[in-house]
Amino acid sequence: MTKRIVIVGGGTGGTVTANLLARNLYRQLIDGKVVINMITDKPDHVYQPGFLYIAFDKIRPDEIVRKQRELLDPHINLFVDPAVRIDRDNNVVITKSGKEHHYDYLVIATGSKVVPEEIPGFREGAHHFYEMEAAKKLRDALRKFEGGRIVVTVGVPHKCPVAPLEFTFMLHDYLKERDILDKTEIYYTYPINRLHALEPVANWAVPRFEQKGIKYETLFNMEEIDARNKVVRTMEGTELSYDLLVAIPPHKGAPVIQESGMGSDGWVTTDRKLLRNAGYDNVYVVGDTTDLPISKAGSTAHFQSDVVAERLTSEILEGESSSEYDGKVVCFVETGFDEATYVWFNYKTPPKPTPPSRMLHWMKLGYNRLYWLSAKGVL
Amino acid sequence: MSELKIDRTIDARGSACPGPLMELIKGVKSAGVGTVIELLSCEKGTTVDAPAWIKKVGQEFIDMEEKEGYWRIVMKKIK
Numbered sequence: 001m002t003k004r005i006v007i008v009g010g011g012t013g014g015t016v017t018a019n020l021l022a023r024n025l026y027r028q029l030i031d032g033k034v035v036i037n038m039i040t041d042k043p044d045h046v047y048q049p050g051f052l053y054i055a056f057d058k059i060r061p062d063e064i065v066r067k068q069r070e071l072l073d074p075h076i077n078l079f080v081d082p083a084v085r086i087d088r089d090n091n092v093v094i095t096k097s098g099k100e101h102h103y104d105y106l107v108i109a110t111g112s113k114v115v116p117e118e119i120p121g122f123r124e125g126a127h128h129f130y131e132m133e134a135a136k137k138l139r140d141a142l143r144k145f146e147g148g149r150i151v152v153t154v155g156v157p158h159k160c161p162v163a164p165l166e167f168t169f170m171l172h173d174y175l176k177e178r179d180i181l182d183k184t185e186i187y188y189t190y191p192i193n194r195l196h197a198l199e200p201v202a203n204w205a206v207p208r209f210e211q212k213g214i215k216y217e218t219l220f221n222m223e224e225i226d227a228r229n230k231v232v233r234t235m236e237g238t239e240l241s242y243d244l245l246v247a248i249p250p251h252k253g254a255p256v257i258q259e260s261g262m263g264s265d266g267w268v269t270t271d272r273k274l275l276r277n278a279g280y281d282n283v284y285v286v287g288d289t290t291d292l293p294i295s296k297a298g299s300t301a302h303f304q305s306d307v308v309a310e311r312l313t314s315e316i317l318e319g320e321s322s323s324e325y326d327g328k329v330v331c332f333v334e335t336g337f338d339e340a341t342y343v344w345f346n347y348k349t350p351p352k353p354t355p356p357s358r359m360l361h362w363m364k365l366g367y368n369r370l371y372w373l374s375a376k377g378v379l
Numbered sequence: 380m381s382e383l384k385i386d387r388t389i390d391a392r393g394s395a396c397p398g399p400l401m402e403l404i405k406g407v408k409s410a411g412v413g414t415v416i417e418l419l420s421c422e423k424g425t426t427v428d429a430p431a432w433i434k435k436v437g438q439e440f441i442d443m444e445e446k447e448g449y450w451r452i453v454m455k456k457i458k
């Protein structure tokens with residue numbers, strides 16, 4: 001009997017999982033004993049961390065986009081046709097065109113999406129860099145910026161927890177390069193009572209902010225933006241005025257998850273070690289769409305894909321698998337235009353940032369190019 | 380506290396990042412008024428940070444207890 005694997009979502013997690021499976025099950029794919037079908041919603045694959053560099057004019061938009069088909073092993077079938085319903089009781093995914101994809105194993109990798117509309121006034125009053133068009137708009141606004149107060153604020157939840165901090169450090173260097181640092185006040189705000197979710201990173205950032213003259217305020221959860229008066233108001237009852245506002249929008253999972261009754265706000269209930277969807281042993285979940293209390297990051301999606309591909313391969317070839325996810329996350333953190341640091345942690349090991357260096361910055365720049373090999377399952 | 384009906388459990392044990400307080404903020408934002416939420420955390424700091432934030436944003440802090448190797452904090456979304 002042919003085993004049918006369906007992967008929904010052609011971003012980082014879905015693509016890595018599909019390519020690893022194709023490599024592990026090469027023989028079975030050739031012999032027709034396994035079929036891998038990927039369902040995604042657009043023909044292009046975008047390297048999202050590149051948005052940060054687009055905002056500062058350091059990368060061109062076309063440099064971070066590739067055709068999804070070219071990233072996938074040729075034995076994987078690609079359907080650019082969004083999933084509109086996932087019916088786990090009948091093992092079928094239904095797409096917009098009406099096609100039914102029956103599966104023996106399902107991998108959900110539909111990621112997360114920004115929902116700026118959840119914050120009144122966001123569209124009119126704020127910039128962000130979490131989508132291509134928004135990053136280009138912010139780049140244009142920064143090019144024209146001649147001084148004033150730039151407020152950075154952070155919605156909850158959001159992917160890539162280090163991006164707001166990276167943005168702030170890079171903004172400092174950008175303004176310095178443009179000779180307008182002395183005419184600008186950078187004001188960073190954060191939802192919890194320190195500068196970053198990771199305590200060692202927060203402690204490490206404080207003296208650096210002070211040395212660079214970056215102001216900050218914590219316990220700051222934006223509730224609404226008054227675009228006309230250029231003011232952000234918070235859940236905590238405070239308000240802050242700005243000349244340019246860069247706000248990380250809150251995120252939700254893909255609508256298809258909520259609409260299929262698979263988890264509130266689009267976050268799928270996921271076993272933290274086995275990465276299975278609760279109650280369904282043949283349904284795996286990778287990446288941003290899990291409800292796990294860990295960073296929503298490309299590295300997380302990648303490490304989870306390693307486990308899911310290993311588990312599915314062993315289940316198909318041997319009947320069972322012992323592979324488990326240990327909560328591993330790795331992040332390079334830009335600390336300006338020419339230095340970066342690096343953290344890794346898992347469920348049991350807390351993070352410990354290394355001192356920033358030029359070498360780590362070059363590694364991050366290098367990874368920005370190597371990502372495509374990562375997506376192909378080579379790296 | 381044991382007889383109180385919990386509507387939503389946020390298990391943030393082992394969460395280095397985004398961490399228990401951020402998980403709680405996320406939970407409170409998406410919950411309806413009247414929801415009773417329990418937060419589980421292995422970080423001792425949460426026993427100070429979470430009640431302080433709950434009070435600061437005008438929500439109801441109900442109780443806190445130490446369990447084996449973790450803490451349980453209960454609150455209600457009242458607005």
Ligand SMILES: Cc1cc2nc3c(=O)[nH]c(=O)nc-3n(C[C@H](O)[C@H](O)[C@H](O)COP(=O)(O)OP(=O)(O)OC[C@H]3O[C@@H](n4cnc5c(N)ncnc54)[C@H](O)[C@@H]3O)c2cc1C
Nearest residue numbers: 009011012013041048049083110111160287288297298299
């Ligand atoms: C500005 C920025 C900077 C970042 N920096 C870093 C970084 O430095 N390091 C890091 O590790 N991570 C970083 N990230 C985060 C990283 O990009 C994401 O966490 C990662 O892409 C998550 O992978 P995923 O597969 O879960 O989701 P995605 O890569 O977002 O893929 C989800 C896919 O599912 C598709 N999809 C959604 N709904 C449907 C549907 N109904 N049917 C079919 N397909 C669907 C989407 O179109 C998308 O292609 C950054 C993100 C941003 C925005």
